[in-house]
Amino acid sequence: MASKKIKLTDNFKKNxxxxxxxxxxxxxxxKVILFTITYFELxxxxxxxxxxxxxxxxxxxxxxxxxxxYSIHDLSRMVxxxxxxxxxxQNMIESEIDEINFAxxxxxxxxxxxxxxxxxxxxxxxxxxxxxxxxxxKYRYQRVLSDLSGCDIESYDNNPENLxxxxxDWISHxxxxxxxxxxxxxxGLFEDYEADFYNKFINSGYKDSEINSLPLNLYLVKxxxxxxxxxx
Amino acid sequence: MLDYIDVNMVLDRMNAEQxxxxxxxISKRSGSWAxxxxxxxxxISAFDSQKKAISEVKKLIEKDSSIIIHRExxxxxxxxxxx
Numbered sequence: 001m002a003s004k005k006i007k008l009t010d011n012f013k014k015n016x017x018x019x020x021x022x023x024x025x026x027x028x029x030x031k032v033i034l035f036t037i038t039y040f041e042l043x044x045x046x047x048x049x050x051x052x053x054x055x056x057x058x059x060x061x062x063x064x065x066x067x068x069x070y071s072i073h074d075l076s077r078m079v080x081x082x083x084x085x086x087x088x089x090q091n092m093i094e095s096e097i098d099e100i101n102f103a104x105x106x107x108x109x110x111x112x113x114x115x116x117x118x119x120x121x122x123x124x125x126x127x128x129x130x131x132x133x134x135x136x137x138k139y140r141y142q143r144v145l146s147d148l149s150g151c152d153i154e155s156y157d158n159n160p161e162n163l164x165x166x167x168x169d170w171i172s173h174x175x176x177x178x179x180x181x182x183x184x185x186x187x188g189l190f191e192d193y194e195a196d197f198y199n200k201f202i203n204s205g206y207k208d209s210e211i212n213s214l215p216l217n218l219y220l221v222k223x224x225x226x227x228x229x230x231x232x
Numbered sequence: 233m234l235d236y237i238d239v240n241m242v243l244d245r246m247n248a249e250q251x252x253x254x255x256x257x258i259s260k261r262s263g264s265w266a267x268x269x270x271x272x273x274x275x276i277s278a279f280d281s282q283k284k285a286i287s288e289v290k291k292l293i294e295k296d297s298s299i300i301i302h303r304e305x306x307x308x309x310x311x312x313x314x315x
Binding site: 028029158160161184188191192194195198199202212 | 260272273311
């Protein structure tokens with residue numbers, strides 16, 4: 001049976017689906033991702049972006065995935081416990097158990113949807129999708145997600161500048177004719193941007209804690225404005 | 233409405249505003265605590281500890297300059313102005 005041709009969105013080649021935690025502990029790393037993606041004139045897409053409560057979260061994720069050529073999946077917060085560690089677990093109080101974030105299974109689940117989209121989407125152009133998987137250690141995933149063997153997995157040692165370096169390498173490898181600053185210089189630009197952002201909000205009467213928990217949508221709008229992008 | 237503009241006064245004010253905008257970042261870069269001026273491509277110096285970096289940068293910078301102290305995750309921990 002001939003497959004039905006489904007037109008991809010005009011922004012398909014610019015969109016980057018970002019599959020990562022949205023908690024405050026991860027936010028510094030998410031900001032690095034948003035800044036780097038935007039610097040390369042790509043359009044970061046996060047599932048928080050749309051606030052329409054009528055649209056189911058999974059439907060939103062499905063739409064973002066099928067609209068994005070690029071995707072970044074950070075599995076570094078996906079925690080599993082070794083058999084030998086189970087006895088320690090019994091001595092932990094509830095808040096400590098929450099702290100290690102067992103329920104970080106959304107990320108591998110959404111990675112699976114992204115992979116499935118590439119395999120089963122009726123438009124062949126979607127085969128050009130490019131995926132970056134990030135994890136704590138380069139080969140840790142093999143113990144829990146062995147189906148990923150052969151995929152490109154990178155680690156960044158929980159260091160924001162290392163994360164930026166991984167992203168720069170990945171983007172410059174997958175896009176043609178990309179010119180960019182070194183990781184060190186671009187990270188400096190990121191620090192400058194963050195300081196400007198912080199200073200503007202402090203001068204507008206915001207408290208330190210409020211700045212760190214501003215909606216990500218607002219952060220993204222301001223970031224695009226600072227790069228002079230209005231329509232992506 | 234002003235009858236004239238004192239150019240020197242305007243320039244002095246602009247320079248003063250510029251001086252207020254001298255910001256120095258202290259952040260963990262490649263294993264050390266680096267000091268970098270806002271807008272500069274490279275660091276001025278690097279230290280083993282954040283405490284040492286803060287005390288040394290305070291000796292180097294002019295009055296009214298800002299010191300932006302970052303956490304290891306890159307977020308801003310403190311913003312100090314040298315008085």
